[in-house]
Amino acid sequence: MDLNNEFRPEPAVITKVIIESPNTKTFSIQYKDKGLQKKFFFLPGKFVSVSVFGYGEMPVSISSSPYKTDSFNLTVMDVGKITHAMHQLKKGDLIGVRGPFGKGYPLNRFRKKNVVVIAGGCGFAPVGSGLRGLLQKREHFGDLYLLYGAGSAEEFLFKNDLKKWQESKNITVKLAADKKSKGWLCHDGFVTDLITKTKFPAKNTVAMICGPPVMIDTAIAKLNKKGIKDENIFISMERLMHCGVGKCGHCNIGKSYMCVQGPVLSAKELKELPREK
Amino acid sequence: MQFILPKKDLGKYLDELGMKKGTELFAPLMKQGGATSFGKLSEGELFLESNTIFSPKKFFVPHKEELFEFELKKNSVGIKEMIDKQKRIIFGIRPCDLHAIKYLDHLLLEFFGKDNFYGERRKNSYIIGLECTRAGKNCFCTSLGTNTAENYDLLFVEFGKNYWIDVKGKGEDLISKLFKKTSSQKPKIKLNCKKKVNTKNIAELTDKNFDHKIWEKMGEKCLSCAQCTAACPTCNCFFITESVPFGKSKSLRRRELDYCHLPRFTEVAGNHVFRKERSSRLRQFILHKFNYTQERQGMISCIGCGRCISECPVGIDLTEILGEIRGK
Ligand SMILES: Cc1cc2nc3c(=O)[nH]c(=O)nc-3n(C[C@H](O)[C@H](O)[C@H](O)COP(=O)(O)OP(=O)(O)OC[C@H]3O[C@@H](n4cnc5c(N)ncnc54)[C@H](O)[C@@H]3O)c2cc1C
Ligand code: SF4
Ligand code: SF4
Ligand code: FES
Numbered sequence: 389m390d391l392n393n394e395f396r397p398e399p400a401v402i403t404k405v406i407i408e409s410p411n412t413k414t415f416s417i418q419y420k421d422k423g424l425q426k427k428f429f430f431l432p433g434k435f436v437s438v439s440v441f442g443y444g445e446m447p448v449s450i451s452s453s454p455y456k457t458d459s460f461n462l463t464v465m466d467v468g469k470i471t472h473a474m475h476q477l478k479k480g481d482l483i484g485v486r487g488p489f490g491k492g493y494p495l496n497r498f499r500k501k502n503v504v505v506i507a508g509g510c511g512f513a514p515v516g517s518g519l520r521g522l523l524q525k526r527e528h529f530g531d532l533y534l535l536y537g538a539g540s541a542e543e544f545l546f547k548n549d550l551k552k553w554q555e556s557k558n559i560t561v562k563l564a565a566d567k568k569s570k571g572w573l574c575h576d577g578f579v580t581d582l583i584t585k586t587k588f589p590a591k592n593t594v595a596m597i598c599g600p601p602v603m604i605d606t607a608i609a610k611l612n613k614k615g616i617k618d619e620n621i622f623i624s625m626e627r628l629m630h631c632g633v634g635k636c637g638h639c640n641i642g643k644s645y646m647c648v649q650g651p652v653l654s655a656k657e658l659k660e661l662p663r664e665k
Numbered sequence: 666m667q668f669i670l671p672k673k674d675l676g677k678y679l680d681e682l683g684m685k686k687g688t689e690l691f692a693p694l695m696k697q698g699g700a701t702s703f704g705k706l707s708e709g710e711l712f713l714e715s716n717t718i719f720s721p722k723k724f725f726v727p728h729k730e731e732l733f734e735f736e737l738k739k740n741s742v743g744i745k746e747m748i749d750k751q752k753r754i755i756f757g758i759r760p761c762d763l764h765a766i767k768y769l770d771h772l773l774l775e776f777f778g779k780d781n782f783y784g785e786r787r788k789n790s791y792i793i794g795l796e797c798t799r800a801g802k803n804c805f806c807t808s809l810g811t812n813t814a815e816n817y818d819l820l821f822v823e824f825g826k827n828y829w830i831d832v833k834g835k836g837e838d839l840i841s842k843l844f845k846k847t848s849s850q851k852p853k854i855k856l857n858c859k860k861k862v863n864t865k866n867i868a869e870l871t872d873k874n875f876d877h878k879i880w881e882k883m884g885e886k887c888l889s890c891a892q893c894t895a896a897c898p899t900c901n902c903f904f905i906t907e908s909v910p911f912g913k914s915k916s917l918r919r920r921e922l923d924y925c926h927l928p929r930f931t932e933v934a935g936n937h938v939f940r941k942e943r944s945s946r947l948r949q950f951i952l953h954k955f956n957y958t959q960e961r962q963g964m965i966s967c968i969g970c971g972r973c974i975s976e977c978p979v980g981i982d983l984t985e986i987l988g989e990i991r992g993k
């Protein structure tokens with residue numbers, strides 16, 4: 389048997405399950421093979437292909453800090469067959485992992501800069517990883533901002549961390565939710581409104597975005613209006629993906645494959661892709 | 666090594682090949698109902714008039730193939746690779762389809778490194794090419810230089826009452842007593858393809874004309890039935906599925922061909938389809954062949970077989986579309 393088969397999932401154990409919201413759970417994962425776990429390194433924005441044995445495989449972003457190495461987290465929203473099956477799994481259960489795949493957010497290029505993190509819904513998973521990385525090496529970066537929106541405050545992910553970050557002087561946190569939200573100070577509207585409402589410098593500032601397709605164009609336009617250039621805006625482009633290695637064709641846009649050249653692109657790269665309808 | 670085989674002995678030769686132990690023989694057939702495709706000789710009449718409607722790609726990138734069998738145990742998971750080890754001889758593959766295999770070899774053996782599943786199928790297959798003497802009505806191989814090929818084990822070329830045969834590498838295993846050695850050169854054949862594509866700077870041209878009105882116009886006609894992509898010998902996009910066969914405890918993971926003409930190809934959560942318009946999907950199919958694979962692999966991935974034209978129920982013809990973009 390050829391262990392180098394790129395489609396072969398590596399067994400990994402769920403070491404912890406955290407309930408984030410009514411439809412989202414975070415799973416802590418550890419490779420069964422300790423050597424593999426030791427070697428596991430990723431940049432926020434990269435994703436793994438997760439096998440729920442018996443149900444199939446799906447791409448999921450890594451949501452834990454890139455500096456945490458003994459295990460990694462996957463934050464999964466229950467939307468269909470495989471995600472639902474994953475939600476039934478418990479501590480000690482086995483899954484399969486391939487990856488990590490793709491290009492992440494270039495955290496090194498953010499050094500000495502102000503960073504605005506913008507997340508919509510489940511998009512908080514990958515940029516949340518980035519944010520954890522930034523906070524862990526806080527001294528290397530300028531001002532940090534988190535603008536995060538979800539359907540309702542109940543749907544917020546990482547609630548304990550959010551509370552902590554809200555109280556921290558290390559970062560400015562602004563939240564948005566569509567409905568009135570108990571216990572949270574929220575803007576009643578979209579996360580993209582927060583871009584206009586929040587004061588942050590345009591000079592020496594980069595933005596890190598992940599969210600549903602409708603949010604992305606608006607977010608870029610509003611950032612541009614504030615004076616942030618396309619080359620300083622980084623977006624995670626989540627297309628339908630099956631293989632993660634550039635073979636299945638699903639994530640192909642023009643001459644690029646989002647699982648290889650993406651999912652993280654600068655707004656400049658994004659605008660160079662053909663506009664499809 | 667070159668040989669001669671009288672045409673009247675072809676049947677005998679195929680019978681010989683069919684008797685090889687542990688090996689299956691496939692050839693182009695006319696099956697019941699008139700469809701032409703590759704199959705075992707018992708499944709239809711040998712069909713050598715023109716190329717088959719269904720390409721031989723199914724032997725290398727099948728519509729559906731098993732990748733793994735998983736058995737979830739208490740503290741471990743059994744993973745079995747489902748490598749297809751069947752030995753096959755495929756007789757009668759036309760030069761354009763040999764070029765399709767060459768493209769797939771480049772993609773799945775070189776560009777990405779060896780794909781185990783594809784690689785084993787290729788290794789276990791003998792390929793017997795058959796040159797064309799007449800162009801079919803929708804062929805345009807001469808525009809793409811795919812009317813002759815080199816990647817075969819044996820090559821048959823019709824000439825008078827005989828076949829002239831070239832043998833390479835492992836093709837030697839298939840030399841028969843019916844063959845007579847010859848020192849004659851490969852017979853020259855001139856094909857007259859009625860359809861043509863001018864491929865000069867085609868990538869730049871189609872980049873510049875990404876929003877050409879022809880896409881919109883043809884998009885309105887297109888039914889998104891995906892017959893063209895299903896017929897295409899180089900289309901190999903796939904999705905990965907998994908199921909537990911009825912009454913079994915182990916699950917099977919498969920790779921199944923998927924088609925960019927279908928809306929589901931780019932559908933994500935919230936029913937958001939990235940290529941929602943038929944025109945976008947038709948353009949994806951054609952530009953992937955003539956533009957995008959040039960960027961990635963340095964080759965055009967259409968081999969000019971014309972199957973997509975023959976199979977299209979509404980007469981969409983990529984040679985006309987590309988001609989219109991160039992302004993003829
Ligand atoms: C790079 C990337 C990172 C992702 N990160 C996360 C994450 O961190 N957390 C999370 O919960 N989800 C993430 N997703 C989405 C996740 O992959 C899909 O929700 C999952 O595949 C749905 O599988 P399912 O069987 O449960 O749903 P299905 O029953 O197959 O379908 C439910 C819905 O999900 C969409 N979908 C199905 N397969 C995919 C796919 N492969 N990619 C995108 N959408 C799909 C379908 O179009 C459908 O609308 C990510 C997707 C990508 C491409
Ligand atoms: S695009 Fe059409 S002509 Fe070209 S290889 Fe595919 S089916 Fe044949
Ligand atoms: S065969 Fe014709 S109608 Fe069907 S998807 Fe292809 S171009 Fe469209
Ligand atoms: S996910 Fe298969 S090509 Fe990108």
